[in-house]
Amino acid sequence: MKGLTRKEELILLTIRALDRDAYLVAITDFLVSTVGERMTLPSVHVPLTRLEKMGYVASELGEGSPVRGGRRKKIYWITQAGYRALSKYKRISENLWKAVPSQTERKG
Secondary structure, three states, X not given: OOOOOHHHHHHHHHHXXXXXXXXXXXXXXXXXXHHOOOOOHHHHHHHHHHHHHHOOEEEEEEEEOHHHOOOEXXXXXXXXXXXXXXXXXXXXXXXXXXXXXXXXXXXX
């Protein structure tokens, strides 16, 4: 299993949170509002494409919408490999946080 960057992990979590509404603009908007940092569409699209090439996400074109001038959205979802990668990173983070001493345990 290839390792994930932090941004790739955040994108996978965002796709999970958005469920069936996970398309590029929605993913980017969700990340901006959640992370609180400015992000551009290309700064999300590049790792999203990488995740798809790694087999962690899949996509299909949705129906056209009058709001988008008839253009179709590319909808993303997480594959089984993507879920396994997220589970692995969650476990790693939890183990690392458990190893960090609390403020009351710190010396110095």
